[in-house]
Amino acid sequence: MTDALLETRALCRNFGALTAARDINFRLEAGARHALIGPNGAGKTTFINLLTGVIAPTSGVIMMKGRDITRVGQAQRVKLGIARTFQINRLFRRLSVLENVYLAVAERVGAAPSMFRPAGGRRDVIEESMWLLDTLKLAPHANRRVWELPYGRQRLVEIAIALGLRPEVLLLDEPAAGVPSAESHIILDAIDGLPKEIGVFIIDHDMDLVFRFAERITVLVGGSVFATGSPREIGADPNVRAVYLGQAARG
Amino acid sequence: MTPSESRWADHPAALALARRHRPRAWEPIPWVLALAFFFAFPKYLGFGTELLITILFAISLDLVLGYAGIVTLGQAAFFGAGAYTVGILAKRGIWNEPITGLILAAVVAAAIGLGSGLVLLRTGGLTLLMLTLCTMALLEEAANLAHDYTGGFDGLDSLPIAPLLGRFEFNPLYPTTQYLYVLAVLFVCFVFVRTLVYSPFGQSLTGIRENTLRMHAVGAPVRRRLVTCYTLSAAIAGIAGGIWAQANAYVNLGTLGLDRAATVLIILVLGGYGRLYGAFVGAVAYMALSHFLSKLYPTAWQLGLGFMLVVIALFARNGILGIAELGAHWLRRPRPMP
Numbered sequence: 001m002t003d004a005l006l007e008t009r010a011l012c013r014n015f016g017a018l019t020a021a022r023d024i025n026f027r028l029e030a031g032a033r034h035a036l037i038g039p040n041g042a043g044k045t046t047f048i049n050l051l052t053g054v055i056a057p058t059s060g061v062i063m064m065k066g067r068d069i070t071r072v073g074q075a076q077r078v079k080l081g082i083a084r085t086f087q088i089n090r091l092f093r094r095l096s097v098l099e100n101v102y103l104a105v106a107e108r109v110g111a112a113p114s115m116f117r118p119a120g121g122r123r124d125v126i127e128e129s130m131w132l133l134d135t136l137k138l139a140p141h142a143n144r145r146v147w148e149l150p151y152g153r154q155r156l157v158e159i160a161i162a163l164g165l166r167p168e169v170l171l172l173d174e175p176a177a178g179v180p181s182a183e184s185h186i187i188l189d190a191i192d193g194l195p196k197e198i199g200v201f202i203i204d205h206d207m208d209l210v211f212r213f214a215e216r217i218t219v220l221v222g223g224s225v226f227a228t229g230s231p232r233e234i235g236a237d238p239n240v241r242a243v244y245l246g247q248a249a250r251g
Numbered sequence: 252m253t254p255s256e257s258r259w260a261d262h263p264a265a266l267a268l269a270r271r272h273r274p275r276a277w278e279p280i281p282w283v284l285a286l287a288f289f290f291a292f293p294k295y296l297g298f299g300t301e302l303l304i305t306i307l308f309a310i311s312l313d314l315v316l317g318y319a320g321i322v323t324l325g326q327a328a329f330f331g332a333g334a335y336t337v338g339i340l341a342k343r344g345i346w347n348e349p350i351t352g353l354i355l356a357a358v359v360a361a362a363i364g365l366g367s368g369l370v371l372l373r374t375g376g377l378t379l380l381m382l383t384l385c386t387m388a389l390l391e392e393a394a395n396l397a398h399d400y401t402g403g404f405d406g407l408d409s410l411p412i413a414p415l416l417g418r419f420e421f422n423p424l425y426p427t428t429q430y431l432y433v434l435a436v437l438f439v440c441f442v443f444v445r446t447l448v449y450s451p452f453g454q455s456l457t458g459i460r461e462n463t464l465r466m467h468a469v470g471a472p473v474r475r476r477l478v479t480c481y482t483l484s485a486a487i488a489g490i491a492g493g494i495w496a497q498a499n500a501y502v503n504l505g506t507l508g509l510d511r512a513a514t515v516l517i518i519l520v521l522g523g524y525g526r527l528y529g530a531f532v533g534a535v536a537y538m539a540l541s542h543f544l545s546k547l548y549p550t551a552w553q554l555g556l557g558f559m560l561v562v563i564a565l566f567a568r569n570g571i572l573g574i575a576e577l578g579a580h581w582l583r584r585p586r587p588m589p
Binding site: 121 | 258259260262263264265267268269270271272446447449450451452453454455457458461462464465466467468469470471472473476
């Protein structure tokens with residue numbers, strides 16, 4: 001078997017007596033469109049936090065392209081190509097949309113530590129940030145403060161910041177959460193338009209979004225992997241329907 | 252998937268960012284006023300010198316508090332460190348040349364900033380606030396105990412500071428040299444801070460202030476940036492303290508006290524933090540207010556100051572400059588046709 005883009009082996013994380021992740025074996029292939037679903041409290045966000053290095057696992061291994069990155073810190077993992085968005089917006093609210101993306105791009109190209117030339121002098125960073133905003137149809141809003149934008153567009157800025165890091169792995173934590181249904185198409189379009197070579201891993205409750213977008217689905221229940229398979233397999237799995245889809249359909 | 256060459260250079264957002272650091276038309280005003288003060292009020296140059304030093308000290312606080320969002324109450328630790336560096340070296344006859352003395356003051360203050368920052372900046376919020384306060388209190392007590400070096404409670408007076416550039420004497424009674432010297436140092440430090448805050452480094456400090464978690468998630472070495480910023484700010488505060496000691500030929504425990512740290516915080520809140528010129532406006536406003544209020548009501552003038560602060564905190568979070576910005580915004584907005 002070739003090395004996966006991102007892989008976990010027997011990954012565990014305990015918070016005191018609570019096991020938030022139990023023996024998770026997971027593979028994300030290059031260019032994949034992979035979704036993670038599971039009921040509330042299944043440990044989805046914990047899993048993302050383990051993958052991005054926000055928290056360290058109690059045991060187990062995380063590999064990226066065959067390299068053990070279990071002990072690699074958060075900032076270093078970003079440099080290796082793992083980027084994420086947040087379930088609840090974490091934006092630089094009082095800065096302009098362009099400045100939000102600028103921060104990410106400047107960090108990636110190594111411009112950020114420079115102290116003695118103006119930020120505006122890095123035309124390359126501005127240019128790339130604007131180009132990126134344009135691909136997400138945000139260019140007309142680039143000069144506005146982030147907090148002035150409608151929530152759906154703020155969610156797009158979340159994605160723009162992550163893309164500014166030119167990730168190989170993009171972890172989208174409920175990208176459409178809180179977006180009114182009238183606006184949700186702009187998020188779906190943006191996800192559809194993501195560069196093919198990026199391995200995208202998406203967590204969501206929205207089954208329409210997951211089944212439209214994912215080629216592979218992992219179901220997490222009680223901190224462990226309950227099932228993994230194609231959308232068709234997962235949709236047909238009676239156990240999955242019992243623990244999750246059935247509830248969602250009724251709820 | 253690479254962006255094409257300068258397609259976006261004319262976009263309003265790109266222009267705004269590219270031109271943000273350019274000097275604005277009004278920016279020479281404070282400097283012209285400071286020079287005008289020198290010629291107009293020769294009798295008040297002592298007061299003017301104190302004001303300029305306070306502005307310099309407030310700018311050092313603005314860098315950490317206003318830009319990086321580090322909440323500190325212990326900025327006077329670095330002011331005092333700089334002042335005592337100059338004082339002890341001069342009193343013991345080791346070093347009394349003013350300009351290099353300031354560099355030494357900056358180095359000592361920066362070293363204390365770096366050492367304490369490495370430990371303190373692991374924390375945040377109230378914990379950080381208390382720890383900065385503790386650091387300052389520890390330094391103050393250390394200066395009190397090390398009587399042989401610092402003069403303890405009495406401080407060190409009649410510091411023999413050498414003439415500036417070997418020619419211009421410091422005269423505590425006619426502080427013309429001091430005033431121009433402090434103004435020049437303030438200008439140099441201001442240009443440094445201004446360059447810094449408009450740089451990508453300054454931009455990333457703003458990012459940390461706005462959303463620390465997100466800065467972690469874009470791969471920024473957040474703590475290293477904060478420690479760097481804290482150290483640079485300490486160096487500037489050290490210069491302010493050093494120059495205060497030189498201008499007054501005197502150091503005492505007050506340079507390390509909570510009074511000084513709190514005053515400069517009030518000045519920044521009054522003027523508007525995170526705005527570079529908030530320090531200028533705030534210092535002038537504070538001095539004018541305390542002068543006016545203490546004449547009006549000598550026994551309890553701070554009551555008026557406190558009331559003013561409550562009003563600012565409730566209705567004008569961005570201080571006097573924030574009010575001015577709102578006014579300018581209102582004037583520039585498009586009017587409906589009559």
